[in-house]
Amino acid sequence: MIAFFRESNLYKIEVTGNGETIYYILDEGEIMGVNKVLCSDIIIYLENGEINKISFLDKPDGIMTPPDDEDPENLKLDGFNWLELSRPLNKWDIFKWK
Numbered sequence: 001m002i003a004f005f006r007e008s009n010l011y012k013i014e015v016t017g018n019g020e021t022i023y024y025i026l027d028e029g030e031i032m033g034v035n036k037v038l039c040s041d042i043i044i045y046l047e048n049g050e051i052n053k054i055s056f057l058d059k060p061d062g063i064m065t066p067p068d069d070e071d072p073e074n075l076k077l078d079g080f081n082w083l084e085l086s087r088p089l090n091k092w093d094i095f096k097w098k
Contacts, residue, residue, distance in 0.1 A: 001013055001014065001015050001016075002014045002016075009049070010046055010049070011045065011046050011047070012043065012044065012045055012046065013043070013044040013046070014041075014042075014043050014044075015041065015042040015043075015044070016040075016041055017040055017041070018040065019038070019039045019040060019041060019042035019056075020036075020037070020038050020039075020077050020078065021035070021036070021037050021039075021042065021054065021062075022034065022035070022036045022075055022076075022077060023035055023051070023054075024067070025064065031067045032066075032067075033064045033065060033066055033067060034064065034065055034066075034067050034070050034075060035062060035063075035064040036062055036063060036065075036074065036075070037056055037060050037061065037062030038060070038061045038062065039056040039057065039058060039059065039060040039061070039062075040057075040058045040059060041056075041057040041058045042054065042055065042056055042057065043055040043057065
């Protein structure tokens with residue numbers, strides 16, 4: 001992943017190779033569906049700290065399902081581990097090796 005900043009604000013993320021997204025489709029604050037997509041190249045555009053647009057560039061494979069129809073185990077990114085104790089909490093933490 002490569003993150004792009006403009007005036008200290010994150011505005012774009014490029015994912016190259018083995019990209020995966022899981023996001024919730026909202027309508028007036030209510031979850032209408034869950035979208036899980038696998039794609040080799042993804043570009044995520046942000047505005048005001050929130051995702052504004054996602055572009056799936058190369059052979060996306062995905063499905064949107066109603067939230068109640070999805071097994072909670074399928075709503076986790078493959079191989080993802082949050083690592084709460086190791087994640088950076090501020091910009092200076094990226095220079096600390098834990």
